[in-house]
Amino acid sequence: MHAFRDVDYDRYTITKEYDPDVESIRQRDMIKSAAALVKSKKEQLGRDITACVVTFGCQMNSRDSEKISGVLLSCGISLTEDENADIVIYNTCTVRDNANQRVYGRLGNLGVMKKKNPDKKIVLCGCMVQETAVIEKLRESYSFVDMIFGTHNIYKFPELLVRLLQEDKMIVDVWKKTDSIVEDLPTVRKYPFKSGVNIMFGCDNFCSYCIVPYVRGRERSRKSSEILDEVRRLSESGVSEVMLLGQNVNSYGRGLEGEISFPGLLREVEKIDGIRRIRFMTSHPKDLSDELIDVMASSDKICSHLHLPVQSGSDKVLEMMNRKYSRESYLKLVGKLRKAMPDLSITTDIIVGFPGEEEADIDDTVSLVHEAAYDNAFTFIYSKRAGTPASNYPATLSDEQISSGFNKVLAAVQEEARKNVARFAGRTMEVLVEEVNEKDKEYMTGRLSGNVLVHFKGDASLTGSYLKVKLVENKGFYYIGERV
Numbered sequence: 001m002h003a004f005r006d007v008d009y010d011r012y013t014i015t016k017e018y019d020p021d022v023e024s025i026r027q028r029d030m031i032k033s034a035a036a037l038v039k040s041k042k043e044q045l046g047r048d049i050t051a052c053v054v055t056f057g058c059q060m061n062s063r064d065s066e067k068i069s070g071v072l073l074s075c076g077i078s079l080t081e082d083e084n085a086d087i088v089i090y091n092t093c094t095v096r097d098n099a100n101q102r103v104y105g106r107l108g109n110l111g112v113m114k115k116k117n118p119d120k121k122i123v124l125c126g127c128m129v130q131e132t133a134v135i136e137k138l139r140e141s142y143s144f145v146d147m148i149f150g151t152h153n154i155y156k157f158p159e160l161l162v163r164l165l166q167e168d169k170m171i172v173d174v175w176k177k178t179d180s181i182v183e184d185l186p187t188v189r190k191y192p193f194k195s196g197v198n199i200m201f202g203c204d205n206f207c208s209y210c211i212v213p214y215v216r217g218r219e220r221s222r223k224s225s226e227i228l229d230e231v232r233r234l235s236e237s238g239v240s241e242v243m244l245l246g247q248n249v250n251s252y253g254r255g256l257e258g259e260i261s262f263p264g265l266l267r268e269v270e271k272i273d274g275i276r277r278i279r280f281m282t283s284h285p286k287d288l289s290d291e292l293i294d295v296m297a298s299s300d301k302i303c304s305h306l307h308l309p310v311q312s313g314s315d316k317v318l319e320m321m322n323r324k325y326s327r328e329s330y331l332k333l334v335g336k337l338r339k340a341m342p343d344l345s346i347t348t349d350i351i352v353g354f355p356g357e358e359e360a361d362i363d364d365t366v367s368l369v370h371e372a373a374y375d376n377a378f379t380f381i382y383s384k385r386a387g388t389p390a391s392n393y394p395a396t397l398s399d400e401q402i403s404s405g406f407n408k409v410l411a412a413v414q415e416e417a418r419k420n421v422a423r424f425a426g427r428t429m430e431v432l433v434e435e436v437n438e439k440d441k442e443y444m445t446g447r448l449s450g451n452v453l454v455h456f457k458g459d460a461s462l463t464g465s466y467l468k469v470k471l472v473e474n475k476g477f478y479y480i481g482e483r484v
């Protein structure tokens with residue numbers, strides 16, 4: 001069993017019984033109520049009401065922040081990146097302990113701002129507040145926080161916003177779990193031409209180092225009809241690239257009677273006019289089917305990129321991590337993918353320093369990095385996460401051994417990336433132009449289907465367009481290109 005010993009939700013749970021269809025209507029009514037409150041506040045102050053939404057963590061959190069921002073805008077609140085705003089919302093991540101420390105540090109600064117402006121509202125949501133210990137700490141040491149809500153009831157944000165605008169005491173609404181999904185609330189997008197689309201929530205895999213199943217709950221898939229409607233609406237509003245999001249997209253549909261599988265869903269998304277690129281993440285290697293490989297290989301729209309987290313190249317460590325695949329089966333899968341799609345960019349996640357890992361295991365990871373020939377990898381040093389099984393495993397390696405192992409893995413990743421990304425050099429390929437280059441405003445930044453970034457001379461008017469660019473200079477993980 002994987003009980004999360006630390007949690008006493010009953011103290012904080014307000015309600016979890018609801019009908020998703022009724023709730024959707026109710027929350028839309030709440031948006032109207034919040035909008036009326038905002039309007040009168042604006043008249044009273046003679047200025048705009050502003051909100052700043054700060055996102056920590058993964059793509060799922062980014063998508064949740066878009067929903068929060070969509071509700072704020074619908075209520076007439078202006079969005080800003082300045083934390084001097086009237087309302088500041090931290091959408092938190094708890095994957096690593098130090099992520100929590102960062103939030104506490106920044107909250108301290110917000111507390112100072114609130115002393116100068118007592119009307120300021122401070123809100124915390126996301127994975128971190130799913131832990132009782134965090135709520136207790138916030139109550140005791142950060143009592144200036146105005147509202148805390150969790151990951152399961154984010155759909156209720158309009159109602160919570162009404163309360164936030166009216167009440168002066170701390171509001172806490174965190175649920176242990178939910179089985180339902182409330183559809184159809186407003187959302188805003190960071191980019192007008194691309195968007196994430198949640199296809200499922202939660203995770204049932206219980207990797208021994210990971211807190212996600214405890215804070216995001218059990219796996220629940222959205223109905224394919226709802227997903228496809230959302231993609232159609234996105235396409236009509238100018239989106240040409242969608243990223244289908246879930247902790248383990250390969251098990252999409254499991255438990256939903258009569259639902260299509262993930263490859264089936266991809267086939268349906270592909271039929272939608274106006275969608276030119278389809279991405280998805282994350283794929284658990286144990287659930288990646290031959291059918292998915294076939295669909296990817298035969299598709300014109302599914303991007304030539306697969307993020308396939310391996311975490312370790314050692315069978316012993318994979319077993320301790322509860323990953324449910326072996327080094328051999330993972331590499332066999334990579335072989336199948338490469339045979340079907342020789343140009344596919346494969347990227348991965350790797351953890352170094354897992355408790356129980358020895359130097360020989362890290363060497364196994366290094367050799368796997370070479371065998372899998374990744375285009376890129378995110379490499380992390382293991383960070384103990386309270387509440388997960390691995391937090392009780394005894395450490396085996398010293399900090400020095402972990403640091404030297406990490407450097408070995410990183411060097412292998414960089415060597416492979418440089419070598420593998422070089423296969424594109426000199427080719428003319430299509431990029432989706434995303435934004436003005438951050439460092440040099442005369443350059444634009446675009447992305448290849450294989451997810452590699454390309455910087456080339458151009459201006460902001462190109463944003464959102466698909467262009468052919470010749471890849472002239474390989475910089476390791478990215479290219480400098482020229483428009484053709």
Ligand code: SF4
Pocket residue numbers: 203204205206207210211212213247248284
């Ligand atoms: S698959 Fe494993 S690592 Fe990914 S969210 Fe689920 S438990 Fe965490």
